[in-house]
Amino acid sequence: MPENFDVIITGSGSNGISAAIYLQQKGIKTAIFEQASTPGGATRTEELSLPGFKHDVGSAILPMGYASPFFRNLPLANYGLEWIFPDIPYAHPFADGSAHAAYQDIDKTAAQLGRDENAYRDLFTPLVENWNKLENDLLGPLGIPAHPIDFLKFGLKAIPSARMLVNHYFKEEKTKVFFYGSAAHSTLPLTNIASASFGLVLTTMAHRYGWPFPKGGAQNFTNALLEYYKSLGGTLVLERNITHLEELPQAEAYMFDLTPKQLLNIKGLDFPGLYRSRMSNYNYGAGVFKIDWALNEPIPFTNDKCKLAGTVHLGFSQKEIEDSEAFIHKKNMTDTPYVLVAQHSNFDNSRAPDGKYTAWAYCHVPNGSIKDYTKIIEDQIERAAPGFKETILARSTMNTVQLQQWNPNLVGGDINGGRQDITQLFTRPIVSLSPYSTPDPRAYICSSSTPPGGGVHGMCGFNAAKKVVQDHFKDIKV
Numbered sequence: 001m002p003e004n005f006d007v008i009i010t011g012s013g014s015n016g017i018s019a020a021i022y023l024q025q026k027g028i029k030t031a032i033f034e035q036a037s038t039p040g041g042a043t044r045t046e047e048l049s050l051p052g053f054k055h056d057v058g059s060a061i062l063p064m065g066y067a068s069p070f071f072r073n074l075p076l077a078n079y080g081l082e083w084i085f086p087d088i089p090y091a092h093p094f095a096d097g098s099a100h101a102a103y104q105d106i107d108k109t110a111a112q113l114g115r116d117e118n119a120y121r122d123l124f125t126p127l128v129e130n131w132n133k134l135e136n137d138l139l140g141p142l143g144i145p146a147h148p149i150d151f152l153k154f155g156l157k158a159i160p161s162a163r164m165l166v167n168h169y170f171k172e173e174k175t176k177v178f179f180y181g182s183a184a185h186s187t188l189p190l191t192n193i194a195s196a197s198f199g200l201v202l203t204t205m206a207h208r209y210g211w212p213f214p215k216g217g218a219q220n221f222t223n224a225l226l227e228y229y230k231s232l233g234g235t236l237v238l239e240r241n242i243t244h245l246e247e248l249p250q251a252e253a254y255m256f257d258l259t260p261k262q263l264l265n266i267k268g269l270d271f272p273g274l275y276r277s278r279m280s281n282y283n284y285g286a287g288v289f290k291i292d293w294a295l296n297e298p299i300p301f302t303n304d305k306c307k308l309a310g311t312v313h314l315g316f317s318q319k320e321i322e323d324s325e326a327f328i329h330k331k332n333m334t335d336t337p338y339v340l341v342a343q344h345s346n347f348d349n350s351r352a353p354d355g356k357y358t359a360w361a362y363c364h365v366p367n368g369s370i371k372d373y374t375k376i377i378e379d380q381i382e383r384a385a386p387g388f389k390e391t392i393l394a395r396s397t398m399n400t401v402q403l404q405q406w407n408p409n410l411v412g413g414d415i416n417g418g419r420q421d422i423t424q425l426f427t428r429p430i431v432s433l434s435p436y437s438t439p440d441p442r443a444y445i446c447s448s449s450t451p452p453g454g455g456v457h458g459m460c461g462f463n464a465a466k467k468v469v470q471d472h473f474k475d476i477k478v
Contacts, residue, residue, distance in 0.1 A: 005031045005235070007468060008248045010266075011257025011447065012236065013041025013409065017225045018070055018458030019255050019446045019465040024232035026469060026476050031235035031249065033242055035408070038219075039226060041257070042407050042415065043456055045217030048292045048396035052353040055292035055396065056218040057406065058415070060342045060360045061311050063089070063202070063211040064457035065221055069135050071458050074228055081224035082215040084348045086310030089211035091303075092181045093384040095316045099303035100178040102206045109207070116175040123169055127154065127204045138201065139452045139459040141435050142426035158197035163322065165196040173318060179203070180321045181313030184338050186420055187286045187364050189326040194422045211310055213342075216350045221456070244268045252472050254442055255464060259284075259409050259417050259449045260429050263438075270440040278430045282449065285420065286328045287400035287413020289373040290362040294393040298346050298357050301385045310347060314339040314380045328364050333373070337363040339380045356393070367412035370399050409447065416454030417447050426451050436464035437471075444468055 007023050009016045012034035020030045038044055042058030049055060065071055066083060093099040103109045106128065110120040127134075133147040134154055145151035157165065162183035166176040183190060183199030205211065214221040226236060242248060245268030256263050260279040264271070271279075298307065306312050315321035315338040324338040342360040345351040351358050363377050374397055381388045398406065400413025409417065418428055428435060429449045436444050446464035448454045466478045 005029050005249055005251045006473075007253045007255060008033065008251045009255045009257060009446070010242050010248070011041065011409070012039035012222075012226075013257045013447065014043055014065070014222070014225070014456045014458045015446050015448060015461030015464075016041070016255070016257030017222070017229060017461065019257070019461030020234055021074065021225065021229050021232065022070070022462055022465040023468070024229060024234045026473070028469070028473060028476070029233070031237060032229075033237045033240045033248060035239070035241040037239050039236060039238065040219060040222035041409060043218045043222050045219035049294040049394040053294040053356070053358050054217045054351045055358060056342075056344070056360060058410075059218050059456045060344070061211050061213050062218065062221060062456045063205040063209060064455045066212050067205055067209040068457040068459060069139065070462040074225070076221075076224040076228060079224040079227040079231075081220060083212040084215050084344070085210045085212045086308065086347050088305060088309040089206035090181065090311040090313060091305045091309035092178045092313045093301065093303050093306050094174055094177070095383070097302045098174070099305040100174060101305040101309060102182075102203060104207055104210050106207050113175045113178075114172050116170045116172050119169045120175065123157070124203060124207060127200060128207045131204055131208050139457060140463050141451045154200070158200055159194055160196050161192055162190040162195040162199055165199075166318075176318050177315060177321065180315060180318065182206075184313070184315070184321055184325055184364075185340075187325070187328075187416060188419075188421055189329060190322050191326065192421055194425060197425075213310060213344060213348075215348055242266060252442075253444060253468050255444045255446045255461075255468065257447045257461065258445065259411055259447055260445075261411050262408055263445060269438070269443050272439055275439045282429050283419040283424060284367055284411045284414045285416055285418060286364045287367045287369060288362040288403070288415055289365045289369070289371075289377070289400065289413070290360075290398045290403065291374060291377055292396045293359045294352070294395070295357040295359055295391045296393055297391050299341070299343055299359055299381065299385045300387045300391065303384070306384065307346065310342060310344070312341040312343070312384070314341065314384060316383065325364065328366050331366045333365060333371075333376075335376060336380060337373070337376060339363045339377055341381060365400060365413065367414060368400055369413070370401050372397065372399065417449040418453070420453045425453065428453060434467060436467045441471070
């Protein structure tokens with residue numbers, strides 16, 4: 001390996017890789033250093049339950065990976081990436097056996113909603129049609145929007161809480177619960193300001209792009225990114241746990257796909273006490289408890305819409321989901337939590353042996369919880385799919401501590417790199433005109449602890465890499 005690089009990236013999550021790819025595309029020589037033996041951060045696939053059953057350990061459904069303004073323009077299909085599009089992006093079953101489906105077709109989706117049909121169409125049609133005007137501003141640092149009127153219209157819908165939005169737009173309880181299913185991805189109380197924004201963005205993704213996932217496992221998304229990166233001349237170094245800047249080769253700049261907790265542990269960085277204090281006060285969000293199953297047959301959902309959906313949201317009333325997402329921030333849990341289920345093998349037979357299936361699920365839990373929520377999650381699935389437990393051949397579970405041991409960026413089981421409430425949505429990791437910069441002019445942070453936050457979209461790394469070019473390679477156009 002050459003001793004000198006222009007930029008060194010520590011961490012091979014999707015943001016670290018996107019930063020490295022962007023810089024290599026600009027002719028800037030980079031290397032990625034990763035502490036694990038397998039690259040990808042939380043976007044990896046392993047045989048967790050039984051031999052031949054491929055499970056996505058972290059991220060599983062990647063709508064933002066497919067829709068990302070940066071990733072979607074990369075030639076990843078040339079490097080083995082194939083996307084699977086379930087018949088229905090996501091579905092939400094109800095206690096009476098009915099279900100609503102988020103079809104890619106807005107009109108077909110709205111037609112299920114009774115009195116809310118027109119309101120749903122009026123809410124989402126402008127967002128889907130104008131997404132190309134919004135995406136770069138919503139997926140970047142706070143600044144002057146390129147399309148201020150469209151941005152303002154979105155903001156007026158996104159700033160309220162999810163509860164305020166559904167009570168304003170919708171009359172039917174089922175429609176409200178249906179929207180909560182996507183809004184609750186935020187891991188915020190649904191009474192919090194701006195919790196509506198997550199539901200708006202994710203539902204817009206379902207209608208504009210679908211909610212696809214990589215064939216064969218999320219690892220194949222990481223692999224395609226890295227093969228393209230290497231084709232540009234990039235270098236990947238595995239099993240290097242960096243604890244001091246001196247352990248890295250000399251470079252003009254250093255980028256860290258790490259959350260504040262990990263960044264502050266690296267010695268040799270010139271951070272003053274005030275900056276360290278502010279970063280130490282960074283707030284991490286709720287954690288998750290995750291289960292992967294090897295199944296003898298598909299999940300036997302009562303409603304066929306759920307059988308055709310790649311993702312199923314579980315929560316059987318507005319109050320049930322509100323309580324679930326509120327209690328976790330009070331270090332408590334309900335017995336009927338909001339649960340996310342992914343069922344890849346219904347659409348991708350490469351995930352399991354012939355005639356067998358996989359499923360993936362998690363619920364939100366208090367940060368750092370070590371309680372076993374297996375029964376609670378399986379009971380919730382059983383309500384929508386009687387007989388589910390009899391299909392289980394084996395399971396693998398991970399609590400918040402185990403998730404952090406697997407990937408140190410998942411602090412306390414927080415999969416979003418920090419709480420994504422109104423105080424940290426655009427001002428993560430601290431309030432700054434340049435959220436990717438640090439007081440050390442050599443060092444930059446490019447993880448999901450920077451705007452736009454959690455998700456496999458690579459935009460944190462992309463935005464941070466542009467800042468590095470502006471600061472250190474002024475003769476190169478960003």
